[in-house]
Amino acid sequence: MKRMFGIIVFFILSALVLRCCIRADVPEVTNVKTVTPDINNISYPDDNKNVTLNGVDYIQTQAPVGKFGGELVLSTIGEGPKTFNPCNTKDATSSAMASILYEGLLTTDAKTGKVIPQLAKSYYIDGNDYIITLRKGIKWSDGKPITADDVLYTYEEIVFKGLGNPSITDAMTVDGKLPTLTKVDDYTVKFTTSKPFAPFLRQLSYPVVPKHYFKPYSDKGASEFNAFLNTNTKPETIVSNGPFKLKEYVAAQRVVFERNPNYYKINLNNQQLPYLDKIVYLIVGDTNNGILKFEAKELDVISLNGNTVARYKEREDKSDYTIYNLGASTGTLFVAINLNNRKDKNGHYYVNPVKQKWFRDKNFRKAVERAVDRKNMIQNIAFGVAEPLYTAESPNSIYLNKNIKGYDVDTDKAKKLLENSGFVYKNNKLYDKQGNFVEFDLYTNAGNLEREALGVMVKQDLEELGMKVNFKPIEFNSLVNKLTNTFDWDMVIMGLTGSPLEPHDGKNVWTSKGTLHLFNQGVPKNECFEWEKELDELFEAGALKIDFADRKPVYDRYQEIIYEQNPVIYLYSPAQIYAIRKKFKNVFPSALNGLIYNLDELYIEK
Amino acid sequence: MGLLRFTAKRILQVIPLLIIVSMISFFIIRLAPIDPLAELRINPSISEETLQKEVKRLKLDKPIAVQYLYWAKSFVQLDLGYTSDGEKVSVKLKERIPNTLLLTLVVIFMTWITGIPLGILAAVKKETALDRLLTVFSSIGMAIPSFFFAILMLMFAVKTGWFPAGGLTSYNYNDMNFIGKICDISRHLVLPVIVLFTISLSGLQRQMRANMLEVLDSDYIKFARAKGLSEWKVIFKHALRNAVNPLITLLGFEFAGLLSGAALTEYVFQYPGLGRLILEAVMKSDINLVMASLMMGTIMLVAGNLIADILLLLTDPRTRKSQEAK
Numbered sequence: 039m040k041r042m043f044g045i046i047v048f049f050i051l052s053a054l055v056l057r058c059c060i061r062a063d064v065p066e067v068t069n070v071k072t073v074t075p076d077i078n079n080i081s082y083p084d085d086n087k088n089v090t091l092n093g094v095d096y097i098q099t100q101a102p103v104g105k106f107g108g109e110l111v112l113s114t115i116g117e118g119p120k121t122f123n124p125c126n127t128k129d130a131t132s133s134a135m136a137s138i139l140y141e142g143l144l145t146t147d148a149k150t151g152k153v154i155p156q157l158a159k160s161y162y163i164d165g166n167d168y169i170i171t172l173r174k175g176i177k178w179s180d181g182k183p184i185t186a187d188d189v190l191y192t193y194e195e196i197v198f199k200g201l202g203n204p205s206i207t208d209a210m211t212v213d214g215k216l217p218t219l220t221k222v223d224d225y226t227v228k229f230t231t232s233k234p235f236a237p238f239l240r241q242l243s244y245p246v247v248p249k250h251y252f253k254p255y256s257d258k259g260a261s262e263f264n265a266f267l268n269t270n271t272k273p274e275t276i277v278s279n280g281p282f283k284l285k286e287y288v289a290a291q292r293v294v295f296e297r298n299p300n301y302y303k304i305n306l307n308n309q310q311l312p313y314l315d316k317i318v319y320l321i322v323g324d325t326n327n328g329i330l331k332f333e334a335k336e337l338d339v340i341s342l343n344g345n346t347v348a349r350y351k352e353r354e355d356k357s358d359y360t361i362y363n364l365g366a367s368t369g370t371l372f373v374a375i376n377l378n379n380r381k382d383k384n385g386h387y388y389v390n391p392v393k394q395k396w397f398r399d400k401n402f403r404k405a406v407e408r409a410v411d412r413k414n415m416i417q418n419i420a421f422g423v424a425e426p427l428y429t430a431e432s433p434n435s436i437y438l439n440k441n442i443k444g445y446d447v448d449t450d451k452a453k454k455l456l457e458n459s460g461f462v463y464k465n466n467k468l469y470d471k472q473g474n475f476v477e478f479d480l481y482t483n484a485g486n487l488e489r490e491a492l493g494v495m496v497k498q499d500l501e502e503l504g505m506k507v508n509f510k511p512i513e514f515n516s517l518v519n520k521l522t523n524t525f526d527w528d529m530v531i532m533g534l535t536g537s538p539l540e541p542h543d544g545k546n547v548w549t550s551k552g553t554l555h556l557f558n559q560g561v562p563k564n565e566c567f568e569w570e571k572e573l574d575e576l577f578e579a580g581a582l583k584i585d586f587a588d589r590k591p592v593y594d595r596y597q598e599i600i601y602e603q604n605p606v607i608y609l610y611s612p613a614q615i616y617a618i619r620k621k622f623k624n625v626f627p628s629a630l631n632g633l634i635y636n637l638d639e640l641y642i643e644k
Numbered sequence: 645m646g647l648l649r650f651t652a653k654r655i656l657q658v659i660p661l662l663i664i665v666s667m668i669s670f671f672i673i674r675l676a677p678i679d680p681l682a683e684l685r686i687n688p689s690i691s692e693e694t695l696q697k698e699v700k701r702l703k704l705d706k707p708i709a710v711q712y713l714y715w716a717k718s719f720v721q722l723d724l725g726y727t728s729d730g731e732k733v734s735v736k737l738k739e740r741i742p743n744t745l746l747l748t749l750v751v752i753f754m755t756w757i758t759g760i761p762l763g764i765l766a767a768v769k770k771e772t773a774l775d776r777l778l779t780v781f782s783s784i785g786m787a788i789p790s791f792f793f794a795i796l797m798l799m800f801a802v803k804t805g806w807f808p809a810g811g812l813t814s815y816n817y818n819d820m821n822f823i824g825k826i827c828d829i830s831r832h833l834v835l836p837v838i839v840l841f842t843i844s845l846s847g848l849q850r851q852m853r854a855n856m857l858e859v860l861d862s863d864y865i866k867f868a869r870a871k872g873l874s875e876w877k878v879i880f881k882h883a884l885r886n887a888v889n890p891l892i893t894l895l896g897f898e899f900a901g902l903l904s905g906a907a908l909t910e911y912v913f914q915y916p917g918l919g920r921l922i923l924e925a926v927m928k929s930d931i932n933l934v935m936a937s938l939m940m941g942t943i944m945l946v947a948g949n950l951i952a953d954i955l956l957l958l959t960d961p962r963t964r965k966s967q968e969a970k
Contacts, residue, residue, distance in 0.1 A: 111815060116924075117920075117921070117924055120729045120730070120731060128684075128729075129729075203694075204693065204694050204697075205694060208693075208694075264730055265730070268731060269731070270735060286818055288813065288817075288916070289736075289739040289740065289916060290739075290740070290916035290920060290921070291811055291812060291813060291916045292815050294815065294818075318815040320811070320815065322810075322914055323911065323914050323920060327809070327810055327914050330798060330802050330809045330810070331809050331810070333802050333809075334801065334802045334805060334808070334809040335805075336808065336809060514682060515679045515682040515929070516679075518679060518682035518685050519679050519682070521685075522685045553685075553692050553695070554685075
């Protein structure tokens with residue numbers, strides 16, 4: 039009897055505890071409109087100026103003068119950097135670390151996206167010639183001067199030879215030819231491309247490295263060079279030119295940077311930047327741990343996603359952080375349709391010929407596009423913090439075609455489109471002309487909750503049209519194998535990251551020869567759709583034009599084609615939202631460069 | 645002499661075992677449809693040439709059997725190869741092993757110095773309130789999943805702010821003095837140690853209690869009591885010696901778990917140990933790293949058993965007899 043009583047009490051207690059938990063877990067319904075992009079109100083400082091003091095060409099920031107000292111603790115998700123060699127980075131974390139250590143000739147203006155000088159004092163373009171003037175008197179972190187020889191070395195012996203990560207070499211190659219580089223004088227260099235090539239200029243943001251430090255290793259060949267500056271390098275031996283130099287790397291725990299006293303940027307009082315003494319990157323395994331660390335005040339900045347942002351926004355007023363919504367990110371989520379109509383080596387079709395007829399029918403694709411409910415997805419999956427997307431350029435791209443407004447979901451219109459192509463309805467089920475029931479597979483990578491949720495919603499939307507969609511989340515690697523190797527898929531939900539500044543980076547996806555031409559991978563030129571041929575031509579033409587105003591119409595047209603033909607149906611771009619402690623000043627978030635691209639200007643208000 | 649021969653024989657037996665384990669694991673990993681280059685393939689800025697170079701470097705263009713032979717050849721030469729990111733496997737392991745050892749050794753030490761006395765106590769005070777209380781605690785310890793307990797502990801750390809939310813050292817660790825460093829590491833170790841300790845303590849305590857009860861029930865103990873020996877002597881001089889034998893086997897398994905036993909907890913606490921490294925490696929099908937860790941696990945397990953057997957030979961005359969009879 040006593041025992042029974044105990045058990046009952048136990049159950050009641052646990053029920054009470056659980057009830058509390060459940061209550062706390064249900065997200066409060068907040069007005070998501072409160073987190074619409076707020077970076078339009080940011081007043082950016084004026085453009086940097088060049089100031090010469092005692093024969094040194096400094097770059098002078100026009101941002102308010104701050105106080106020196108203190109540190110900023112950031113996080114990086116995953117296993118941490120693989121290398122500190124800026125020429126050999128293959129993953130985002132290594133690139134981020136290397137970009138603190140090494141700066142290039144040019145960089146991107148956070149506000150306008152224009153190309154502005156950084157290590158270079160100035161540049162001008164004369165036809166196919168790019169003439170770069172260097173700063174006089176600036177130094178590497180070990181005190182040796184930065185000269186034209188370092189620039190020549192970087193490009194001629196690393197980039198043009200394809201050492202390290204060769205993607206930069208590919209990006210600089212125009213019609214199979216690399217540009218030439220000549221030294222005009224000790225502080226002037228000239229690049230010459232074989233023909234006009236617009237994406238070239240932005241490639242000059244490639245990090246410039248010290249010849250005296252790198253040359254012994256680059257002379258020994260690719261494998262030695264790839265191992266150079268690995269994570270076991272003694273930090274004090276690294277020679278760099280960025281605002282911070284490496285202080286310490288502890289595997290799987292943290293990377294610490296300290297200020298570079300030789301940095302060439304000064305503030306309005308002509309004091310050398312950066313303000314902060316240290317930048318600390320904690321290496322955290324996953325985003326959840328990052329959030330815990332932010333709440334435990336071990337981190338100063340955190341990237342928020344849809345389901346955490348409401349909670350953070352609610353507490354913002356009483357807290358010590360500010361939330362910035364930088365607007366849509368460069369990430370895009372989409373449904374791609376397989377238009378492949380070829381056979382494999384054994385004579386089997388990659389895609390069932392019955393399905394080929396549907397997928398290669400423009401009306402069918404358009405119907406799918408009109409049936410997906412983007413707004414509903416954004417409300418329910420992205421918690422309202424995302425922007426609908428109708429074409430390949432992300433909403434923050436300077437090349438976004440603003441004329442493509444997109445339509446709301448319209449199932450009736452979609453049904454009409456299908457009927458125009460001879461599809462018929464029997465008992466609310468969709469059959470094609472030959473009487474085949476419309477049923478196909480939709481894949482995505484398992485484990486990505488956002489894409490899995492999207493899959494369910496796309497499936498529901500398409501079932502409204504009478505289609506039967508078998509939604510199959512599969513392991514990421516198997517999915518990639520399907521997309522790039524075996525081509526045996528019907529539809530897929532994926533995401534890619536593009537460049538908001540250079541649409542030409544999308545050439546691997548959109549040109550018929552591209553390595554990631556997902557929707558019609560490996561199509562021979564003579565079997566291309568007309569619009570695929572036009573895309574090929576547009577990408578070629580766009581690269582040859584240098585002026586933004588000349589290029590814009592070309593890339594507008596490419597986006598139009600995509601929205602017209604819908605080989606890929608874009609869904610939305612999630613917003614980038616960050617919280618940063620209020621004590622940090624000179625924070626000028628930018629849709630293009632992120633929250634804290636200006637580590638050298640940040641300071642702590644005490 | 646007998647001991648030496650026994651050891652040599654056991655070590656020789658390990659070789660076929662290693663070959664079989666390595667073959668099975670290599671083929672399982674390679675036959676799984678995981679492509680170590682998947683991330684690169686889906687990256688729009690990676691060119692076809694780069695991909696081909698990577699395929700060559702990782703020898704993915706060769707048949708699996710050939711890949712295995714390449715691996716086996718370098719393994720025999722004690723060369724663990726490179727990870728798929730081009731870092732040396734041995735260096736990566738060396739970075740992490742001390743951290744994992746620190747955690748597991750602390751846990752094992754604490755478990756054994758508390759688990760055994762508690763087990764004895766529970767057996768001696770069988771079916772008293774104290775025994776029941778210990779039973780409740782050890783049941784909870786055995787029932788609670790380690791990752792869940794770890795998450796609870798992390799929440800506790802974040803809410804109270806008494807302990808850091810994971811990791812092993814604070815970011816300003818290198819600026820601390822010696823005592824500061826010790827305090828910092830201890831503060832970071834408290835929570836993972838509590839989790840692992842609670843879980844392994846229960847098992848050990850239950851095991852000790854059961855062994856002890858069995859021995860206490862035997863005839864010679866009854867005889868010893870009847871002879872009028874003090875209870876203290878009966879327990880520590882006669883019962884304990886026999887009850888501890890199965891625990892030596894257990895110690896062998898603990899040895900095997902030194903490097904691999906705490907993977908889940910390590911992951912939750914973001915502890916910079918082997919667990920996190922290997923989990924990531926498995927996900928990416930980073931074959932050299934996974935194989936190195938599997939081989940290490942196998943060797944540790946075999947070595948642990950060997951050590952336990954040798955210890956048993958030394959402590960228990962009965963096993964020595966049967967060995968000699970062979």
